[in-house]
Amino acid sequence: EVEQLRADGVDKEVLREGTGPLPDFRDGTKVTFHYRTLRCEDEERPLDDSRARGKPMELIAGKKFKLPVWEAALRTMRPGERARFRCDTKHVLLYPLVSKSLRNIAAGKDPLEGQRHCCSMAQLHDHCSLGFPDLDELQKNPQPLTFDMEVLKVEAPGSYEQDPWAMTDEEKLQAVPQIHKQGNELYREGRVQEAASKYYDAIACLKNLQMK
Template sequence: EQLRADGVYKEVLREGTGPLPDFRDGTKATFHYRTLRCGDEEAPLDDSRERGKPMELIAGKKFKLPVWEAALRTMRPGERARFRCDAKDPLEGQRHCCSIAQLHDHYSLGYPDLDELQKNPQPLIFDIEVLKVEAPGSYQQDPWAMTDEEKLQAVPLIHKEGNELYRQGKVQEAAAKYYDAIACLKNLQMKEQPGSPDWIELDQKITPLLLNYCQCKLQSEEYYEVLDHCSSILNKYEDNVKAYFKRGKAHAAVWNVAEAQADFAKVLALDPSLRPVVTKELRSLESRLREKDAEDKIRFKGIFSQ
């Protein structure tokens, strides 16, 4: 009834299963959708299936398209339905059209139709299929959806998950976990005065996560990202041995020989107990340099003998 009062009409295309979820704040709905023009339903303006990833909405988080949250509150898992904005209510139609254009920011599928919709609003149809509905607390929230308190509580858990994935050899997945944990803390840090005690405390929590992230990037041979992040750490914490060591390895990998040697020397100066590890890295670098010199001689010999 509320949908009709808002000028939105529902047509069930396939019944769902189970009871209607209560959809209290924090409930997460995962669904596919298509956006259609009334009267031109063969050419969708947008289709989540073409992106290969469903949409996720968390109730109570002020989603940009309020009509979707209102529609989802009437649906069961597995249900598919169409929701049409009433053409007799131009203000309602305009609000939905402008919202969909803002939501996709003009580039969702590269269609110029969304730009046209903002200029000339018209009624739309949303074809929605609910894949699953999860109660608050039954799923791990994305960082953007968390409150500040939830972010702080989530970081140690995400960190632990990242460590476990790394131990299993799932380097890319581990990097994604470390990235999420860093994003939580960075979001909180942005609200603090740079250099304040709270800002520094958060930064000290970010540093070990960033070093773990760099270790993953070393494994995946993304050396320049390691150089950037380790340098940013060393600009603030000049005695961070792990940052020097990882940056030294990255320098060595991209043939920055002098820089690598300088970083490894700094590691030894800060922690002489790491001499066996550093010696191994320096010998590896020297061996690669000899191989490279031999290859260069053969290559240049071939050039000059032609």
């Protein structure tokens, strides 16, 4: 798969070898990883850094993540491996939108905030600001990007609880009552902060469905 990536404009540089065999990345496999996003012309100042935010990224294979090159890159990595992927511009055109959503999630906001009245294509054509000057500049002037990625954990389908953002529409509909029930139970136990987090997840699911 590394050869396929290279042929498609993605160069991989292994910074630290991983351990064990290459995981079987079936659809539904969950990968937890850290990442840094770098401009190829300026690799000292990252656009985004999950370590700096204190929380790694999670990606579920086969869920049609908006940045397919991330899933393609992760499929070539073993647990514990760290590598850099230098990607041609065609692979990262949607990165400004993805980054905005991830920044909103890290700040405890709705990941779709600001996209209700402005479609993705309109944003890409500079009709809407993303609310971050560096991302606005990147969408005005698309360029190759480098992703410095470190795989922390790989979990097989069915061995973990899905986060709401990773669910299909049908899964969200089924999950909302259960998430709300979990929130009520936590509230009755006096675990208010945890209950609030569950209520937020339920509301986020409903908002996402309403925007379809």
